[in-house]
Amino acid sequence: MTQASAETTQTDVTGKSASSSPFSGFRLGKSLVVAIDGPSGSGKSSVSREVARRLRAAYLDTGAMYRAVTLHCIATGVDLHDGAAVEAAARDIELFISTSPDRESVTIAGDDVTAAIREPGVSSSVSAVATTMGARAELIRRQRALIAGAGHRIVAEGRDITTVVAPDAEVRILLTASEEARLRRRGDQLGGTQTDAQLRRQVTERDAKDSAVVNFQQAADGVVTLDSSDLDFEQTVSAVLGIVRTVAH
Numbered sequence: 001m002t003q004a005s006a007e008t009t010q011t012d013v014t015g016k017s018a019s020s021s022p023f024s025g026f027r028l029g030k031s032l033v034v035a036i037d038g039p040s041g042s043g044k045s046s047v048s049r050e051v052a053r054r055l056r057a058a059y060l061d062t063g064a065m066y067r068a069v070t071l072h073c074i075a076t077g078v079d080l081h082d083g084a085a086v087e088a089a090a091r092d093i094e095l096f097i098s099t100s101p102d103r104e105s106v107t108i109a110g111d112d113v114t115a116a117i118r119e120p121g122v123s124s125s126v127s128a129v130a131t132t133m134g135a136r137a138e139l140i141r142r143q144r145a146l147i148a149g150a151g152h153r154i155v156a157e158g159r160d161i162t163t164v165v166a167p168d169a170e171v172r173i174l175l176t177a178s179e180e181a182r183l184r185r186r187g188d189q190l191g192g193t194q195t196d197a198q199l200r201r202q203v204t205e206r207d208a209k210d211s212a213v214v215n216f217q218q219a220a221d222g223v224v225t226l227d228s229s230d231l232d233f234e235q236t237v238s239a240v241l242g243i244v245r246t247v248a249h
C-alpha cells in the first residue's frame with residue numbers, strides 16, 4: 001500500500017503574505033494540482049521540487065515509484081520480461097514515498113531504498129516496468145490516491161501526469177529542453193563521469209523506450225509547453241511559477 005508521508009507540506013497560506021510572495025495571487029484555500037511532464041534531463045524533478053517548496057505544496061516524483069517497483073523486481077528475482085509477474089509485483093509492493101519537497105524518502109516494506117532506486121542497474125531496467133501496462137495501471141491508481149490525499153496543493157511530475165494521472169489538474173506543463181541541453185545537464189549532474197555513449201543510453205535511448213507507451217514529447221491539448229533549453233535553473237523555476245500564476249489565478 002502506498003501512503004502519503006506524514007511530513008507532507010500542508011502549510012496553508014494565511015492571506016497575510018506579502019504581495020511579492022511567489023504564492024500570492026492564488027485563490028486561497030482553492031485546490032491546486034500542478035502537473036509537469038517531460039523527457040529525461042529536462043529538469044522535471046529538480047524544478048518541480050523547487051516549485052513545490054515555493055508554493056508550499058506537496059511534491060510527487062512518480063518516476064521514483066517506477067524505479068522502486070523495478071528495484072523490488074530485481075531484488076526478488078522477478079523476470080522483468082514477464083508482464084504478469086511485473087504487474088503482480090507492482091500490486092503487491094509495500095511502497096512508501098514521501099511527498100515532502102524537503103525530504104526525499106522511498107521505502108519498500110520499511111527498508112530505505114531512496115538511494116538504491118537511483119543506481120545505474122535500476123535506471124537501465126526501469127523501462128521494462130514502465131512499459132508493462134498492468135504495472136502502469138496499478139501505479140497510476142496509487143499516484144491518483146497520493147495526489148488526492150496530499151492536501152490542498154501538490155506538484156506532481158513524470159511522463160503521463162498531464163495526460164493520464166491528472167488530466168484535470170489546474171496547471172499542466174510539458175517541460176522540454178533540446179537533446180543537447182538534456183545530455184549536458186545529465187553529464188554535469190553525474191560529475192562528468194559518463195561517456196557520451198553512456199549518457200545517450202541513459203537519456204535518449206531510455207526516452208525512446210518509454211515513448212512506446214506514453215507521449216511526453218508533444219503537449220496534449222491544454223498543456224503549456226515550456227522549453228528550458230536557453231534558461232538556467234532559476235529562470236525555469238520562475239517561468240513555471242509564472243505559468244501557475246497565469247493559469248491558476
Ligand SMILES: Nc1ncnc2c1ncn2[C@@H]1O[C@H](COP(=O)(O)OP(=O)(O)OP(=O)(O)O)[C@@H](O)[C@H]1O
Nearest residue numbers: 040041042043044045046185189228231232233236
Ligand atoms: N533549466 C536548467 N538549466 C540548467 N540545469 C538544469 C535546469 N533544470 C534542471 N537542471 C539540472 O539538470 C539536471 C537534471 O535535472 P532533473 O534530474 O531534474 O531532470 P529530470 O527531467 O527529472 O530527469 P529524469 O526524468 O531522467 O529523472 C539536474 O542536475 C538539474 O539541477
Ligand SMILES: Nc1ccn([C@H]2C[C@H](O)[C@@H](COP(=O)(O)O)O2)c(=O)n1
Nearest residue numbers: 062063064066126130158159160210
Ligand atoms: N509518470 C511516469 C514517471 C516515470 N515513468 C518512467 C520513465 C522512466 O524511464 C522511469 C523513471 O523515471 P525518472 O525517475 O527518470 O523520471 O519511469 C513513466 O513511465 N511514467
